[in-house]
Amino acid sequence: MSAPDDSHRTDHVARVAAAIWRIESAKLIAVLARLLRSVDWAEELAQDAFVEALQSWRKNGIPENPGGWLMTAGRHRALDALRHTRRATRQHTQIEREQQRSMAADFDETSDDLIGDDLLRLMFVACHPVLSQEGRVALTLRLLGGLTTVEIGRAFLVPETTIAQRITRAKRALADKEISYELPQPADLRARLDSVLEVIYLVFNEGYLASAGDDWMRPALCEDALRLGRTLAQLVPTESEVHALLSLMEIQASRARARTGPDGGALLLLEQDRSQWDTLLVRRGLEGLRLAESQVRTGPGPYLLQAAIAGCHARAHEARDTDWSRIASLYAALMHIAPSPVIELNRAVAAGMAFGPAVGLAIVDPLMGDPDLSEYPFLPSVRADLLAKLGRFAEAKTAVERAAALTRNARERARFLERAAQYSREMRAGG
Amino acid sequence: MRYMILIGHDEKGGKAMTPEQHQALFAAYQQYEADLKHAGVLLGGDPLQGSDRGVRISSEGGKRKLLDGPFSESKEIIGGYVLLEVKSRDEAVEWAARCPAAQLGAWSYVELREIQEIPR
Numbered sequence: 001m002s003a004p005d006d007s008h009r010t011d012h013v014a015r016v017a018a019a020i021w022r023i024e025s026a027k028l029i030a031v032l033a034r035l036l037r038s039v040d041w042a043e044e045l046a047q048d049a050f051v052e053a054l055q056s057w058r059k060n061g062i063p064e065n066p067g068g069w070l071m072t073a074g075r076h077r078a079l080d081a082l083r084h085t086r087r088a089t090r091q092h093t094q095i096e097r098e099q100q101r102s103m104a105a106d107f108d109e110t111s112d113d114l115i116g117d118d119l120l121r122l123m124f125v126a127c128h129p130v131l132s133q134e135g136r137v138a139l140t141l142r143l144l145g146g147l148t149t150v151e152i153g154r155a156f157l158v159p160e161t162t163i164a165q166r167i168t169r170a171k172r173a174l175a176d177k178e179i180s181y182e183l184p185q186p187a188d189l190r191a192r193l194d195s196v197l198e199v200i201y202l203v204f205n206e207g208y209l210a211s212a213g214d215d216w217m218r219p220a221l222c223e224d225a226l227r228l229g230r231t232l233a234q235l236v237p238t239e240s241e242v243h244a245l246l247s248l249m250e251i252q253a254s255r256a257r258a259r260t261g262p263d264g265g266a267l268l269l270l271e272q273d274r275s276q277w278d279t280l281l282v283r284r285g286l287e288g289l290r291l292a293e294s295q296v297r298t299g300p301g302p303y304l305l306q307a308a309i310a311g312c313h314a315r316a317h318e319a320r321d322t323d324w325s326r327i328a329s330l331y332a333a334l335m336h337i338a339p340s341p342v343i344e345l346n347r348a349v350a351a352g353m354a355f356g357p358a359v360g361l362a363i364v365d366p367l368m369g370d371p372d373l374s375e376y377p378f379l380p381s382v383r384a385d386l387l388a389k390l391g392r393f394a395e396a397k398t399a400v401e402r403a404a405a406l407t408r409n410a411r412e413r414a415r416f417l418e419r420a421a422q423y424s425r426e427m428r429a430g431g
Numbered sequence: 432m433r434y435m436i437l438i439g440h441d442e443k444g445g446k447a448m449t450p451e452q453h454q455a456l457f458a459a460y461q462q463y464e465a466d467l468k469h470a471g472v473l474l475g476g477d478p479l480q481g482s483d484r485g486v487r488i489s490s491e492g493g494k495r496k497l498l499d500g501p502f503s504e505s506k507e508i509i510g511g512y513v514l515l516e517v518k519s520r521d522e523a524v525e526w527a528a529r530c531p532a533a534q535l536g537a538w539s540y541v542e543l544r545e546i547q548e549i550p551r
Binding site: 015016018019020022023026027066067115116119220223226227228229230231234235280284 | 465468469470471472473474475514516518519521522524525526529
């Protein structure tokens with residue numbers, strides 16, 4: 001490599017090293033965590049190896065195989081660390097065996113399977129049910145997503161120190177509870193996998209729905225979640241819900257560009273210019289959905305049903321082509337396995353579109369007393385829409401004004417009030 | 432950021448490979464694909480059939496002009512592509528450099544191109 005001067009070269013090495021870290025860190029930490037039986041220790045040594053790499057590469061240039069270089073440096077550090085502790089010789093010999101095996105099998109499939117198992121183990125540990133949800137998210141993004149504490153803090157709009165504390169607490173909890181580094185037993189697999197899926201979808205939604213801050217979306221978090229979802233789909237290729245979650249995220253992400261209107265406000269699904277949808281993500285999402293459907297064993301899971309609903313929208317080239325009766329039955333199935341008033345409200349919308357506003361209203365009205373929805377602006381908003389379609393404009397106006405009073409989003413409030421004015425006009429026109 | 436790795440090569444170079452070399456190359460691509468999938472960055476990719484099955488189409492003076500393959504006069508032929516989603520150009524460069532086609536010698540190379548997002 002030729003460089004005009006040292007500072008340029010240093011900068012170049014740092015950038016390449018950062019890219020290598022992003023590519024290799026999860027694998028490196030995963031391998032070291034198995035050898036050392038501690039994520040905390042593994043991460044520390046992986047970072048030490050990275051610092052060593054930066055120093056060496058600045059002096060000697062970037063090696064031909066930087067990923068391999070980093071892995072070897074990390075293994076050496078693990079070996080040294082084990083040598084210097086009184087922790088059982090059993091682990092020491094294991095690491096030596098590992099090293100011999102990895103040297104002998106640099107490029108064959110067995111070593112690849114091992115890395116896959118290590119990554120999966122790390123994912124299960126980072127998302128372990130003994131950890132708080134916040135702890136799981138932070139640990140997963142840091143260990144598997146290769147994000148720094150600063151980056152995670154920025155993504156979630158919380159101070160870096162808060163994230164650092166969450167990670168420290170999570171690591172301590174893992175150590176205190178002596179969480180095993182084995183893959184879960186088949187009997188636990190379902191529940192443990194659910195926890196991983198939940199963390200990934202949480203990261204995605206934080207990016208897609210941006211619960212905090214002024215943005216509608218924080219795309220970087222969506223990308224991180226998609227990446228984790230794709231990794232998981234490679235590691236657990238036969239689980240329907242894994243492909244279903246990836247499909248759901250890809251179809252939702254495909255609409256990212258179309259979600260913002262000319263005024264910067266969010267556009268609802270039915271208002272979006274569908275030609276703006278990302279066709280590559282739609283196609284991948286629908287392929288993933290088919291795969292997930294083919295893998296169902298005892299019945300469709302909640303992610304599969306949600307992906308199937310997203311798929312119905314994705315297949316409709318125009319909003320009016322939407323297969324609402326299928327969506328209504330998918331929501332009914334979802335109500336059956338994961339009942340929630342929000343899902344019932346969505347079922348009401350779909351049923352209203354498929355079978356007429358009176359059918360929708362019959363589902364909405366019983367929800368009016370639900371305490372979980374008492375502050376939810378979309379309940380009166382949906383009800384208003386159905387009432388208006390039935391020509392009951394006075395009631396519709398009252399309902400949508402209630403929605404306007406409930407929302408905390410200024411743009412949304414303006415839209416609700418616009419609708420209220422519209423219903424007033426309809427009322428007068430209808431005499 | 433989306434990138435496409437275009438795999439280019441001199442078709443004669445591929446024909447000069449021994450069966451063992453072909454096999455090793457196939458295994459290297461399998462490993463490469465597994466690495467990309469483990470990292471969660473792979474969006475798609477395929478090898479392409481030889482240029483003897485291809486056709487080049489252009490127009491001259493408003494008239495359609497077809498040139499059937501093989502394109503023996505071109506030294507470099509696109510032989511496949513890989514589509515990636517990554518966070519930085521450096522990451523894309525690193526993945527491109529790991530592509531087996533980038534490691535075979537002067538007759539084979541990869542070209543990394545960023546996918547252009549069409550603004551609305």
